[in-house]
Amino acid sequence: MSAPPLIEIKGLRVRFHGDGGRVTHAVDGVDLSVANGATLGLVGESGCGKSVTSLAIMGLLPKQTAEVTGNIRFDGIDLLQSSDQTLRDLRGDRLAMIFQEPMTSLNPSFTIGDQIIETILRHRGGSRKRARERAIELLRRVHIPSPERRIDDYPHKLSGGMRQRVMIAMALLLSPELIVMDEPTSALDVVAQRSLMVQVKELQRRLGFAVIFVTHDMSLIGHFSDRLAVMYAGKIVELGPTRQIFAEPRHPYTRGLLESFPSIHGPKVPLTGIPGAPPSLVDPPSGCRFRPRCPAAMPRCAAVEPSLYDVDGDRVRCLIYETAGVSYG
Secondary structure, eight states: OOOOOSEEEEEEEEEEEOGGGOEEEEEEEEEEEEOTTOEEEEEOSTTSSHHHHHHHHHTOSOTTTEEEEEEEEETTEEGGGSOHHHHHHHBTTTEEEEOSOHHHHSOTTSOHHHHHHHHHHHHHOOOHHHHHHHHHHHHHHTTOSSHHHHTTOOGGGSOHHHHHHHHHHHHHTTOOSEEEEESTTTTSOHHHHHHHHHHHHHHHHHHOOEEEEEESOHHHHHHHOSEEEEEETTEEEEEEEHHHHHHSOOSHHHHHHHHTSOOSSSSOOOOOOOOSOOOOSSSOOSSOTTGGGOTTOOGGGGTOOOOOEEETTEEEOOGGGTTTSEEOO
């Protein structure tokens, strides 16, 4: 019998209520799971619901405007039913998050050392001296040069890549079991992106934590995830082993994403984009949400919303596979 997943998400829906009764269906029925020590890649265009999903996992969506339903279980704990105090105790301890822009995530009024030490003291207590030693050790682990000196720097004195390494150090402070990385490389150049992800993978192998890696970059996700979830307009449209999806993408949207990024392997081919733009999540199209942009759309696609169909271990939300696969709703 296989071990239960570390985190399991079922039927997650997030609706944002705006002025005049306007409702945005940001996440609509997402099912995901991540095993201990594994990496799940979550990819898609901007506005597809990736970041909203990650914030829902961490319990960081605004309660005044966000309606969150479904089920998120982390090691048996129902996160959506947990108290604010329980979530605060979990965040930074067993659950950690690396945000998209480190300059806005780090407080410019405090040194990076003060911010790391405060987190250690909040969750573990002990002396400030010992917390400082732990902070320096972590900065060294993520390859911050001269950490004994850098610990007293303010965020603005560090480059984008170094600030992101500080965020990784803060995420690793208390040896979490799951780290959610929300577009952690978007502000970095290509060389810094790969260097950062190699470091994360090295630390993951050594420490054994699981990762949810949220990005729009197919080239990065292909190297650093075990399983891949492709998201479009609030729904998962393809889910399966990363290598399998890259070798044989089944959903037209997944193929479009892969054809939009250059490959370092094989012959050079012209890059093609996906025509049109993502739909409004206030008033999404009927049937398949990708239909208005899909080169393989059929009349039936406007009337029927496809389920996720299991096709040789790859789950695909496309009516092409309606009779070939097993429906998972």
